Amino acid sequence: MKKCIVAGGILIEGEKVLLIKHKKLNKWLYPGGHVEVNETPREAAEREFQEETGIKVKVIGDKFDTMDPLVSPEPMPLTISMETVNYPNEIHYHYDLIFLVEKVGGDLLDGSWFSCEDLDKIDTYENVRKILRLAFQKRKEGKKVN
Template sequence: MVAGGILIVNEEVLLVYHEKLKKWLYPGGHVEINETPREAAIREFKEETGLDVEVYGEKNNLSTDEATEEPKPLAIMNEIVKYPNETHIHYDLIFLVKLKGGTLINGKWFKREEIDKIDTYSNVKKILKHAFSFNNNFILS
């Protein structure tokens, strides 16, 4: 299982260049043992960009004393990833994130109009377009 985050600030999305895949992607990576997908998305974002983020998303107010509800991912994708020397499946939870702090050490900002020109996968382009429309209609707390 993998988790990633999409950060949109001032109508631009932050992407990182994946050296093995030779594509631009939203920051993310494998969920580690004893880590939730939300925690993995936050950790991976910090490791890959230097930025501190917080996951946000819809909740149904289902938390109780016994269980805490997590923000819903923007998308859940079952992907076949073809690395140069191997192919494997990623069950990918993609979250919207908002900036908390940190200093950008890696990544590039892309405008909404540039999505179709980005060297990435078609599903990533589709998810990014969805994120822009969802982000504009989502009220941050």
């Protein structure tokens, strides 16, 4: 079974989250994709977000500082999960790191904005709904640390 490391970003502005319609799965998802060679999950989340939406973002989140000059703290993901992905012609595992992100530039080219109340009405996966609700909760609590 193929195993991939993937990263995605959740952008919430005001009371709405930006989602894209995944072309292969035909479901509403947060932007994200495979981590490429010589790329960190943070870099992949930022790159994929811009490629899929046109909006340039940066990953945000708590950082654990070890105070070691050889260690660079990275923002912690909102969640990490192992997902079985059922593409039309193949099945594989995604080791999925999902980050909160904030906009730093660009213009929306693709995607739609949804409120937390919209989540039960859109065509997506239940685990995605739960992750999005967690993201709304964290943003409401002010969990935005760089």
